[in-house]
Amino acid sequence: MSYLFPTYARWDVTVKEAKGSWLTDENDKKYLDFVTGIAVCNLGHADDDVMQAVGEQLTKYWHTSNLFQQPIQEDVAKLLVENSDGEAVFFCNSGAEANEAAIKLARKHTGKTKIVTFLQSFHGRTFATMSATGQEKIQQGFGPLLETFTYLPYNDVAALDVLEDDVAAIMLEVVQGEGGVIPAEQEFIDKVNETCKRIGALLIIDEVQTGIGRTGKPFGYQHYGLSPDIVTSAKGLGSGxxxxxxxxxxxxxxxxxxxxxxxxxxxxxxxxxxxKATMKKILNDDFLKEVEEKSSYLVDKLVQKIGNHPLVNGIRGKGLLIGIECKEQVGMLIDQLREQQLLVLSAGPNVIRLLPPLNVSYEEIDIAVGIIDKLFSTAKETASAQ
Structure with missing residues (x-):
């Protein structure tokens, strides 16, 4: 019997310990972790520098509330501002809360209530962020949603022409993570930017999954020459x-x-x-250059090994957020990879999502690709036999 609400389809894996790119379960079985807490542990598990920083703070004080001055908040905010186009930061506890804050700020600042998001987007599970999310499966069963969200097709330039000056903000992910690992096209991003200026809307970029180095830049929008009004971050920000x-x-x-x-x-x-400790390690040019180099290496290896496999439609992504689109549902493949001690995720029904630590080694990339290649080779043999 469990005392928990069954809100998660949990795997049959109980973690005993984790370090770097590896998890060990209660039976001492080791797994190569290309889930990283769903793009959270960007430095892998139990990073020594983050652990030291947290330990030092634990010996000082744990909580005072925001009635007090907290210099460490200023330190972290300064790092975020220096690595983005913003000038001020509001701290909260999750990506959904960051997006809630963005929605509230956009509505209050503009005096308008309509916010445009995109089909297959994912912005959270609170009422406002669930309403912002362009996926019916996230919204089913909860009754009327907030009425002021409009969903347009992603990467559809012409769809933006219908927007008028009653829009408070356009909100999007530059790579739709949960929606299938779909990067934005430059033409689409340029049209979004132009549309915001035309109709007097704010531009909100949801970087909850793509931020803090995941794409090889501090934030994913920086690949596109954008300067958004609001950026949200969470997952990779605190190493868990x-x-x-x-x-x-x-x-x-x-x-x-x-x-x-x-x-x-x-x-x-x-x-x-x-x-603070996480960003001090990730947000420097040498580290981010390595992320881009490892991304190219991983994608090239995948294309070489499985790019022409009959089950594979394509391999895409940015940085170390990679999707393998398949011609069938991938749930069984993900289960089989886990049995072979490689942990990966889905992104929609047909995409295998890879989220290795940003400091993953080339040897670990080779191990992961080898496991994937072996599974797809077996799948090909099975398909041929049938």
Missing amino acids: LPVGAMIGKAPLIETFQPGSHGSTFGGNPIAMAAA
């Missing part, structure tokens, strides 16, 4: 400690004055210590 952030440009600061928004645990000093 719960932390989210909304980053906004200077004109928005006056809109979020005392009493307009808040979070009891937002900016908790333990989470801030983890975020």
Whole structure:
């Protein structure tokens, strides 16, 4: 009997310990982890520098609330501002909360309520962020949603022409993670940017999955020559400690004055210590260059080994967020990879999603590709026999 609500389809794996790119279960079976807590453990598990920073903060104090000055919040905010186009940061506890803050800020600042998002997007599971998400399966069973969201097709330039000046913001992911690992096309991003300026809407970029180095730049939007009004971040920010952030440009600061928004645990000093140590390692040119090099290496290896496999439609992504699109549902393939001690995710029914640590070794990439290649070779032999 479990005392938990059955809200997750849990795997039959109980983790005993984890370090770097590897998990060990209660039976001492080791798994190569290309899930990383769903793009959370960007430095792998139990990074020594993050652990030291958190340990030092634990000896000082754990929580005071945001009634007090907290210099460590300023340190983390400075790192986020220096590596983005924003000027101010609001801290919270998750990606959904960061997106909630972005939605509230956009509506309050513009005085408008309509927000445009895109089909197959994913922005969270609170009522506002569930309403922002362009997937019916996320919304079913909860009754009326917030009415002020409009969904357009992703990467569809012409669809943006219908928008008028009643829109508060356009909100999107530059790589739709949960929606299938679908990168935005440059022409589409340029049209979104142009449309925001034409209709007086804010541009919100959801970087919950793509932020903090995952794509080979501090934030994924930086591949596209954008300067968004609001950026949200969470998953990779704290190496597994719960932390989210909304980053906004200077004109928005006056809109979020005392009493307009808040979070009891937002900016908790333990989470801030983890975020500061995480970003100090990731957000430097040499580290990010290696992420891009490892991305190219991983994609090239996958294309070489399985690119022409009859089950594979394509391999795509940015940085170390990679999707293998298949011609059938991938649930069974993911189960079989787990049996072979490689942990991966789905992204929609037909895409295998790879999210290795950003500091994954080339040897570990080779191991992962070897396991994938072996499975697909077996699948090919089975298909031929049938």
